[in-house]
Amino acid sequence: MSKPTILHLGDDIKFNTELYASIKDLFTVIQPTLEERQRDAFLEALRTKKWGDFAGVMKPFWSTGGEMGRWDKELVPLLPASMKVYAAAGAGFDWADVDLFAERGILYCNGASASSEAVADMAIYHILSVFRNMQWTNMAARSLSTEQFLDAHHKSPYTSRNPQGHTLGIIGLGNIGYRIAVKANKGFDMRIIYYDPYPKSAEQEAAVGATRKETLEELLGESDCVLLAAPGTGGRILNATRISQIKKGGRIVNIARGGLVDTDAVADALESGHLQAVGLDVHEDEPNVNPRLAANRSASLTCHTAGGAIETNIGFERLSMENVRNVLTGQPPLTPVNKHMFKQ
CATH class of the missing domain: 3.40.50.720 (NAD(P)-binding Rossmann-like Domain)
Known part of the structure; x- marks a missing residue:
């Protein structure tokens, strides 16, 4: 069997390198370039299934990986039916319509506990x-x-x-x-x-x-x-x-x-x-x-630096990977946000 595909949005992993290696053993990891993450290019890639039927998305950093902008009613319907989880760094999720994720059966996980x-x-x-x-x-x-x-x-x-x-x-x-x-x-x-x-x-x-x-x-x-x-x-x-x-x-x-x-x-x-x-x-x-x-x-x-400690960055990175891994291997997510919105 081929391994499930996940997208890694943003910079290279900096801290939890051993965990990332284990993720790459379990999944085929595709890391779109900065150019591919721009809004128009990203939408076109989804329309043409450039990255195939990926099962999850992880965004390990709060400062990179969000170049495509809001995950909204224009973007979310273009996601493949195979997608099950999006796990992002950061506690806030005002840039993502997590209710639309839930309607599509996509679990959204944040990094709140790390910060x-x-x-x-x-x-x-x-x-x-x-x-x-x-x-x-x-x-x-x-x-x-x-x-x-x-x-x-x-x-x-x-x-x-x-x-x-x-x-x-x-x-x-x-x-x-x-x-x-x-x-x-x-x-x-x-x-x-x-x-x-x-x-x-x-x-x-x-x-x-x-x-x-x-x-x-x-x-x-x-x-x-x-x-x-x-x-x-x-x-x-x-x-x-x-x-x-x-x-x-x-x-x-x-x-x-x-x-x-x-x-x-x-x-x-x-x-x-x-x-x-x-x-x-x-x-x-x-x-x-x-x-x-x-x-x-x-x-x-202050300059939106409340969560700006090295421990936070390490935790954000780790949670983004662990949440994707858990959901796609049948384990409970660690920090689900929209689980209560799923239709039973």
Whole structure:
């Protein structure tokens, strides 16, 4: 029997070379070139069955392999009926219509568990930053201005708060959201509330002192800091209206997807004094940052690097291969995203 074919999208394997060798023993691996991965060329290759009836796709890196753009109603119908699994690096999947995958019987797997620790750590950085005015004092120190240094030194403590005892409202308590809850509750003694359509078990909630809120509005009104850890497939969550529902002097942290937050509305709320501070690792129009926020000392900004640790990259690479291997050899997938969408 011939071996099943899988596509390897993106750069060469860098870390898990022994695992990759075992994958090549099990499957025929085709690695399309950068030119073949461009949208028009990729669509044409699918139409002409250039790579035959492949059974799976793996994208081991978040930064390469996605040159063809969105996997949508134009692309997904061109996939061969033989395809059973797509496994990609990264936690987010807003660039893929995973519901269309499910309709075709294609399991989509992400790399969320590999990035959970790194993203949670970055969330903690931003939580600490928005409570303790760290961006203000950072900008003042780097200004090399005696006036700005002394202004931050004397004035920032009057609006700086310890996170301890404050309420962290987490939107999306999946793998990453729950890890953030653990760190915030155990490390800072923060009260945890959350909004998620899929409740955690009573034991999981008790472990981090979490309480589930029935509505998003309820969470917004009770939170001292609203943190977004949702997957990014439901469109904008925090618009001007919802930001106004956050208690005055509240804070926002987003380590999920930039499109979840209206950054102009955030800038308005900062300038009006409704929000105390905001921490963003992700941005609406990456790599472009909202210029009003870039100039605002109450906005803590990073460059979509929450998951950017070497351990994350190793894990992304490994999971992409292991998920494809497992599905195509009849074993359970490790990180399925759309399994619940399959028709029984």
